[in-house]
Amino acid sequence: MFDGELARSPCPHASSVWSDGAVSRELEESNRRMLRARDAMDRDFAQPLDIPALARIAYVSEAHFTRTFRATFGETPHRYLQRRRVERAMFLLRETDRSVTEVCFAVGFGSPGTFSRTFRDIVGRSPREYRKDAKATGVPTCFAMAWMRPSSFG
Numbered sequence: 001m002f003d004g005e006l007a008r009s010p011c012p013h014a015s016s017v018w019s020d021g022a023v024s025r026e027l028e029e030s031n032r033r034m035l036r037a038r039d040a041m042d043r044d045f046a047q048p049l050d051i052p053a054l055a056r057i058a059y060v061s062e063a064h065f066t067r068t069f070r071a072t073f074g075e076t077p078h079r080y081l082q083r084r085r086v087e088r089a090m091f092l093l094r095e096t097d098r099s100v101t102e103v104c105f106a107v108g109f110g111s112p113g114t115f116s117r118t119f120r121d122i123v124g125r126s127p128r129e130y131r132k133d134a135k136a137t138g139v140p141t142c143f144a145m146a147w148m149r150p151s152s153f154g
Contacts, residue, residue: 041081094135
């Protein structure tokens, strides 16, 4: 590649990345905005969060937010939020005796059916099966968390 030539990349911001690795101000600002919204999801995962609210946090339109979030983090905002909620549910199921229904509502799901279906899609087991298996392992929590963390490619 010649100096000053744009790098070829599947990234939608490819025109903002130069061959020497320098990133444009526009891309940096876009990344900051997406991180701001993702941080809000991490912090307030149990609250009702929707695309309009997240787009306002990022100071972009709803369509632009969804497109850019997926391009930046590799998954839709909805899937990211579901995964964060399931990660927290995994902890509560492992470390507390709260019922599955209580855990469902504590992490922000609106119905036990949706919670169980989403949990199974991401983790591969129902919440009850996960709890039973997690308690039976007797492995220190730090290892269990690393081993059982759901991947973003679910």
